[in-house]
Structures are given as structure tokens and as C-alpha cells.
Amino acid sequence: MILLAVLFLCFISSYSASVKGHTTGLSLNNDRLYKLTYSTEVFLDRDKGKLQDSVGYRISSNVDVVLLWRNPDGDDDQLIQITMKDVNVENVNQQRGEKNIFKGKSPPSIIRKGNLKALQRPVLLHLIHGKVKEFYSYQNEPVAIENIKRGLASLFQTQLSSGTTSEVDISGDCKVTYQAHQDKVTKTKALDSCKIERSGFTTPNQVLGVTSKATSVTTYKIEDSFVVAVLAEETHAFGLNSLQTIAGKIVSKQKLELRTTEEGPRLMPGKQVAAVIKAVDSKYVALPIVGQVFQSECKGCLSLSEHWQVTRNHLQPNSLSKAEAVRSFLAFIQHLRTAKKEEILQILKAENKEVLPQLVDAVTSAQTPDSLDAILDFLDFKSDSSVILQERFLYACGFASHPNEELLRVLISKFKGSFGSDDIRETVMIIIGALVRKLCQNEDCKLKAVVEAKKLILRGLEKAEKKEDTMMYLLALKNALLAEGIPLLLKYAEAGEGPISHLATTALQRFDVAFITDEVKKTLNRIYHQNRKVHEKTVRTTAAAIILNNNPSYMEVKNILLSIGELPNEMNKYMLSIVQDILRFEMPASKMVRRVLKEMVAHNYDRFSKSGSSSAYTGYMARSPHSAATYSLDILYSGSGILRRSNLNIFQCLGKAHLHSSQVVIEAQGLEALIAATPDEGEENLDSYAGMSAILFDVQLRPVTFFNGYGDLMSKMLSASSDPISVVKGLILLIDHSQELQLQSGLKANMEVQGGLAIDISGAMEFSLWYRESKTRVRNRVALVITGDITVDSSFVKAGLEVSAETEAAMEFISTVQFSQYPFLVCMQMDKDGAPFRQFETKYERLSTGRGYVSRRRKERLVAGSEFPLHQENSEMCKVVFAPQPESNSSSWF
Numbered sequence: 001m002i003l004l005a006v007l008f009l010c011f012i013s014s015y016s017a018s019v020k021g022h023t024t025g026l027s028l029n030n031d032r033l034y035k036l037t038y039s040t041e042v043f044l045d046r047d048k049g050k051l052q053d054s055v056g057y058r059i060s061s062n063v064d065v066v067l068l069w070r071n072p073d074g075d076d077d078q079l080i081q082i083t084m085k086d087v088n089v090e091n092v093n094q095q096r097g098e099k100n101i102f103k104g105k106s107p108p109s110i111i112r113k114g115n116l117k118a119l120q121r122p123v124l125l126h127l128i129h130g131k132v133k134e135f136y137s138y139q140n141e142p143v144a145i146e147n148i149k150r151g152l153a154s155l156f157q158t159q160l161s162s163g164t165t166s167e168v169d170i171s172g173d174c175k176v177t178y179q180a181h182q183d184k185v186t187k188t189k190a191l192d193s194c195k196i197e198r199s200g201f202t203t204p205n206q207v208l209g210v211t212s213k214a215t216s217v218t219t220y221k222i223e224d225s226f227v228v229a230v231l232a233e234e235t236h237a238f239g240l241n242s243l244q245t246i247a248g249k250i251v252s253k254q255k256l257e258l259r260t261t262e263e264g265p266r267l268m269p270g271k272q273v274a275a276v277i278k279a280v281d282s283k284y285v286a287l288p289i290v291g292q293v294f295q296s297e298c299k300g301c302l303s304l305s306e307h308w309q310v311t312r313n314h315l316q317p318n319s320l321s322k323a324e325a326v327r328s329f330l331a332f333i334q335h336l337r338t339a340k341k342e343e344i345l346q347i348l349k350a351e352n353k354e355v356l357p358q359l360v361d362a363v364t365s366a367q368t369p370d371s372l373d374a375i376l377d378f379l380d381f382k383s384d385s386s387v388i389l390q391e392r393f394l395y396a397c398g399f400a401s402h403p404n405e406e407l408l409r410v411l412i413s414k415f416k417g418s419f420g421s422d423d424i425r426e427t428v429m430i431i432i433g434a435l436v437r438k439l440c441q442n443e444d445c446k447l448k449a450v451v452e453a454k455k456l457i458l459r460g461l462e463k464a465e466k467k468e469d470t471m472m473y474l475l476a477l478k479n480a481l482l483a484e485g486i487p488l489l490l491k492y493a494e495a496g497e498g499p500i501s502h503l504a505t506t507a508l509q510r511f512d513v514a515f516i517t518d519e520v521k522k523t524l525n526r527i528y529h530q531n532r533k534v535h536e537k538t539v540r541t542t543a544a545a546i547i548l549n550n551n552p553s554y555m556e557v558k559n560i561l562l563s564i565g566e567l568p569n570e571m572n573k574y575m576l577s578i579v580q581d582i583l584r585f586e587m588p589a590s591k592m593v594r595r596v597l598k599e600m601v602a603h604n605y606d607r608f609s610k611s612g613s614s615s616a617y618t619g620y621m622a623r624s625p626h627s628a629a630t631y632s633l634d635i636l637y638s639g640s641g642i643l644r645r646s647n648l649n650i651f652q653c654l655g656k657a658h659l660h661s662s663q664v665v666i667e668a669q670g671l672e673a674l675i676a677a678t679p680d681e682g683e684e685n686l687d688s689y690a691g692m693s694a695i696l697f698d699v700q701l702r703p704v705t706f707f708n709g710y711g712d713l714m715s716k717m718l719s720a721s722s723d724p725i726s727v728v729k730g731l732i733l734l735i736d737h738s739q740e741l742q743l744q745s746g747l748k749a750n751m752e753v754q755g756g757l758a759i760d761i762s763g764a765m766e767f768s769l770w771y772r773e774s775k776t777r778v779r780n781r782v783a784l785v786i787t788g789d790i791t792v793d794s795s796f797v798k799a800g801l802e803v804s805a806e807t808e809a810a811m812e813f814i815s816t817v818q819f820s821q822y823p824f825l826v827c828m829q830m831d832k833d834g835a836p837f838r839q840f841e842t843k844y845e846r847l848s849t850g851r852g853y854v855s856r857r858r859k860e861r862l863v864a865g866s867e868f869p870l871h872q873e874n875s876e877m878c879k880v881v882f883a884p885q886p887e888s889n890s891s892s893w894f
Helices: 002-016 094-099 107-111 113-119 143-154 273-280 304-315 323-336 341-350 356-366 369-378 387-398 405-415 422-441 448-463 467-480 483-495 498-509 518-528 537-548 554-563 569-584 590-597 710-719 876-881
Strands: 032-045 055-070 077-091 123-128 131-138 163-169 172-181 184-195 210-223 226-240 243-263 284-287 615-623 627-637 643-654 657-669 689-696 704-708 725-742 748-768 773-793 797-818 825-832 835-847 852-863 866-868 891-893
Touching: 032 143, 032 773, 032 797, 055 273, 055 797, 055 835, 077 107, 077 113, 077 143, 077 273, 107 113, 113 143, 123 143, 123 273, 131 143, 131 163, 143 243, 210 725, 226 725, 226 748, 226 773, 243 748, 243 773, 243 797, 273 284, 304 323, 304 341, 304 356, 323 356, 323 725, 323 748, 323 773, 323 797, 341 356, 341 369, 356 369, 356 387, 356 725, 369 405, 387 405, 387 422, 387 725, 405 422, 405 448, 422 448, 422 467, 448 467, 448 483, 467 483, 467 498, 483 498, 483 518, 498 518, 498 537, 518 537, 518 554, 537 554, 537 569, 537 627, 537 643, 554 569, 554 590, 569 590, 569 615, 569 627, 615 825, 627 797, 627 825, 643 773, 643 797, 657 748, 657 773, 689 725, 689 748
Parallel strands: none
Antiparallel strands: 032 055, 032 243, 055 077, 077 123, 123 131, 131 284, 163 172, 172 184, 184 210, 210 226, 226 243, 615 627, 627 643, 643 657, 657 689, 689 704, 725 748, 748 773, 748 891, 773 797, 797 825, 797 835, 825 866, 835 852
């Protein structure tokens, strides 16, 4: 009795989870002609825009459906014929009035007669248990037209019971979920699961990345085994993570309604569907029901050289600080991506030396096989006459948005060859490290070229005999961030000479907290506390910073705090500022520091009243609920008042993701002899040196030397001008997202987001013996443009939305020190100039015949300039430092 009850419940459950009377798919009645109306429409607008403000179009028709054949051995094996008739194209926005691009146009003039004839040619659909077995059409029909018919045919694939399964339709092989209830079936398609070959790429870093979402829901109303109505809605939305105004949405709808049924042709006899199809028309062939790729014909389009002639005027050196230069750079990259090697090589060879560096930036950023082949043929790494172009190529490779194995393989091959410049050889290895990291972030760490590059870096570092080679491989490892390289970094950090030891510790500083294990911190503690050997201040302070930023233990924090007071004067002040900055900015270590400070031995007036001018400060440049931009400056002086190191960092944070936007480090050493001062402990024998190093968008660049050695110092003091030296200058493709979408209506959609940056970072160090004053200056000028573009194309009509934002900004950091007395006077300033912020929106509809509609909007505001605090001490110092003085004999090193 219990068993019968259970069986009864199971029966009721299966009955309620399916359309009444059916357990498979649609079933057509014999000898009946089903007459339906069909429409598919598409809307494009911003993510939160209203449909009535959208651009788009509607394709509508009558549809005849008839059952040609049914397998005598099974009712669920059917061959149906679908024919579109009376096709029309119209606007989705009925308020367009005279601006309606379809007004006065007949379907043949819009679609073209050949396309219209093909669109109204019948297709055959072989269904088994409601699922598409084969799709039959005529060969050599236009792909875009055939896709529209695929979109209609896919609506006839359904099942009448609840469940989750995989289906192949125009969208690809997709996971779908059915919910059946009485006479209604709802099909939800997981579009992110669809397997379909489409081109596309994105920027892996979430801060610079794009978030896209897609949904698809189709509702069937069923009567007498067939559809009375079908309503499908598919949406695709995208948004730039770091700027929410760069966003857009596509809404695609399909509607199929039964109007009437009437007497139709009799079923065709036969047991084999192939024979039946041949009898209908021998020209029918089986084609994939999955949507196929097509490219719209471009009539009257400019050639690449013609595009370049328009673009080059905006890429002159004196125009690079303008947003128009970046906009032209981004547009030209799109043209380069469809160009052949010969075309690209032709414009490279014909360009003059002033614009050529910008052209090299663009060609390298295109990241296609043809553009790579062209630039490699053009550049000669064995010559030292084109060092600037070689360097621009290499940096563009380092900033590549979606590098591939071939690019890495090319650079490895170049590194094994000969060079006309040692600087270029060093840069090649540094960029190899950057590419290794990017490929590993994309889970391509096991690629043959990546494995080879990792071995090249690690073995090169192990076997390096020259100091220059050791520094080169350390810089490569600093970019690659290989976990297996940490033991080597620890070895060089603890046992290496000053510059090598410092570079190794700064490389360790870039690793995530998971890699800074207790074993790593043991070595760093020995370095800071000088348990085995005396280290330079720069090395010790970097080691301390790593410890404090990576889950420090109670004793580690306590020992660092107890060391304050026993250090050289300026290092005392520096470490005290680091601790105070942790507390003020509420960094992760702040809770542990507060615990330790409860002990009087660590927290007392003697320890926290040390004088000096070294400083560390962190603050917000911008802040919102979902993102933040932070800056930090730590500056360390020698006991004689000469700059030892200044380190300016800018980070972009988005949730848990972050991007090291920039770092500019200026270092100097061995300058005490110039003012007859005594060097600090451990720095008595340092050579005179000053230089600058930069990280830009997570890529360590090759350091720049102002001077190296006393002789070089004196010669540059005598011949120097006041002009700063450029650390990095060029055009960078910062954001690069491309997505080709197959809409289930058969239309093709594209989503493109690009962000470009024109950047010029320069620095200088001035020194006046007469006034016992030193000054460091770092200037950062940028122009930024971000564009988002979505289009939906049917080959005969196209609709699109373009949104963009741009700005031009400058930021300057100046540090001035007067060391005529102690404690010496220090002024640090970081100023951001006022910057325009412009936003643009363009919506358009365009027929292949040329007729179009365009709507444009623009919004602009001025972002006020600002000064950022950099020092925790009395700001009155700046008034003293910048008091009017007579002209001095100052020199600049660059």
C-alpha cells in the first residue's frame, strides 16, 4: 500500500512538471499549414537607459510552417519546413518622425533584392524529441541572411518537461533549464556556458577590466502540441569597472505568434529523412545551426595609409599631451588590426623620425601577427641608431593587454642574439619578465615559451658574474614575480652588495602576502637588525616595510619599535614616520602595532620624540564606495641632509583587486664628500651615484642613471642644464576588451572597450653647493581617453552606441632640502593641476546604402586642482624654504 502511494506521488510530480499531455517537444499535426507572425527587434542604449530613447531596428515577417514528414516508427521524429514571407524592416523608435532612416524605403531597397530572395527561401528543420537534429538550407547564401533564419528556426527547439540539459542552437552548445507548468514552458539559457567560436580578449587586471553580463529567457505558450506564442528576450550589458559611465546594453527580442491554421500539403512518404529531403529539393544541404561569422562589406573605406595621413597630424610630439592624440591612437589601432604586414611596413618605412616613435607604439599595441611581423622586420636590434624606437617597441610589449606565447618567444630569440645597445639588451630581459607574469596570470604558465623564459631568468641570475647582469636578471624577476625565485632574492638581499641587495629587497616587496612566509621574514629580520652584516639604510628600511606590511607577529613589531632610538638620526625619524603612518591610515598592521604600543618600553617619549626630516605619508587621491586611489611618499635623508631615497607610489584599488599605477623612485648616495660631511654607518665607501627608477601599471621599467661615479658627477655638474630627464614617454594601450556576440535572433553584436594613455614622466635633481640646498622634481603629465562601443549588425542595417570619456592632467612632486643647519629644513609638495573631464555619447543607425541617423551628446566639467599632504611635520617649513633668494649657481643632473 505504501509502495502504491509513492508511485502515485511520483506520477503526480512528473505530470505537474510537464505541459499537459506531452513529455517531449513540439509536435505538428499532419496536413496542416501553420501561419504565424514573427518579429525580432534590437535596442541599444546605456545600461540604465529607457527603451524609448534607444537606437535599433525591427525585422518582421509572416511565417509559414508545415510538417513535411514524420517517421513512421516514432511520432517525435519530424521534418518541418519554415518559410519567411512579406519581410519588412522598421525603426524601433516610433517617435523618430522625419529622422526615421527607413521612411520611404521598401524592403528590397533596404535588404537588397538578392538578400531578400535568400531570406524568403524555405529552410528545413529535422527535430527528434523536440531537439534539432539537422538544419537544412541552400549553399552559398549570405551568412548574415542565413543567421537570421537560424535564429527563427532555433525557436522551434524546446522540451515540454522541466529539467536542465545541453542544447545546440544558434548561440552554440549551451546549458539550458526548462520550467514547465500546464500550458507554459520557460527556457533559461546560460549564455556564459555557450561554446561557440568567436574572437575576443580582455584585460586581466580587474581594475582595468570590463564586467559583462548576459541573460536569455524564452517563454512558450503551448496548445494542441504546438506554439501559440513565443516570446524571447536576451540582454547583454557591459561596464568598465573603474569608470561606471563607460557602460552599454543590448536588448534583443523575438516574438512568434500563431495567427491561424489551414489545410496544408500531405505528408511525404518514406522511412529515411535523407530521401525525403532529396525529394523536396536536391539542393538542400545540412548546415550547422550554430551562428556563423560574417564581416560586413566596407564600401568606400580608406586604406591604412590614408587613415595614417589623417592620424599622424595628431601624433606630433608637441600634441601628445592632448586627448585628441590618444583618441587618434586608439582609432588607428583598430585599423591596424585589420591590416596586412606589407601595408604596415610601408607606412613604417615612409615615416619621419619625429612621428615614428608614436607609430611604433600603435603598431606594437595592435597585437596581431601581421603587426608583430612588420615591426620586427622594421627594427634592427643590432644597430644603435634606432635605440629610441627599440625601447618604445619593448615597453609597448610590456604593457600588452593580451600578450601571447609568440610575442614571448620572439623576445627570447632576440635576447639570445646580438645587440647594438646594452641598454636594449637589459630592457628585453626586463620585459620578458613582465610577459611571463601576464601569461601566468592568464593561467598560461605551462606554455613552452613561458617555461623557457622562467629558466632563462632563474639560471641567468644564478650564474651571473657581472654586476650589470645580476641587476638585469633581478629586474626581470621583479617583473615576473616567480615564487621559485624567492630563495634567490633572499640570497642577494642578505649577502649582495648595496645596490644589488636593495634591488632584491624591492623585488620581494612586490610579492603578495601569501609568499612572504615566516622563513622569508626571518631573513628580512636579520637584514633589518643587521644580525650577520651591516646593510645600507635603504635595504634595512625596505626589509622593515615588507615585515610590517605582511602580517607581522607581535615580537616582530616589538623588535622594530625597540630599535627606534638606536638607529642613525634620519633612519630613526623615518622608521617612526612609518609606524605613525600605519596607525594614521589604518593599515592592516595597525592593530598589532597598537597592541605592542601598550607596553611602556616600546611607547615612550624618548622613542617618539626623535627629530629629523625623513618622512612617510599615505593618503587618498580619490575615494568612492567601490574604489579608491591612494598615494604614498616615503623620503629618507642621510645624516648630512642629502636625499638618500624618495619613493612616490600611486595605487588604484577596486574591491580586493589593485593596480600599482606608478612608482617613481629617486636614489642618491656617496655625496657627502661634496659638503665635507660624514657618511652614515655602512655607507662610508659608496660610489657617488644618482638615478631614477619607475614602475608603470605593474611593469618595472629600466632604471635611468643621472650620474655614476665622482668623475661622471663632476662632468655633469659642469655641463648640466635645468631640463629634466624623461623616464618614460609614449602612448600606452591601457584597457583593451573585445567581444563578438552571436545574438539568438541571428544578428551579430560587438562590444569594444579601449583605454589609451599618453604619458610623460620626467625627473631632475638639482644641487647648490653655495646655498647648501638640494631639490628633486618629478613631473607626470597624462592624457587619458576611454571609449566604449557596441554595435548590432545585420549586414544591411547597423545600429551602434559609442560612449567615451577623456581628461588631460598633470601632477608634480617637488622636494626641497636646505642643509645649512640641523635639523635641516624640508619642504615637500605634490600638486595636481585642474583638469577638464569630458564625456561623449553617440547613438546611430545606418543603412548599408549610406543613409543614417546620428544623435550626439556631450558633457564637460572641470576637476579642480589640489595639493596633497606629504609630511606630518610643520608646513611652515615650506614658507622658509621658498623664501625669495638671489640667483644661485645650481646644476641639474639628468
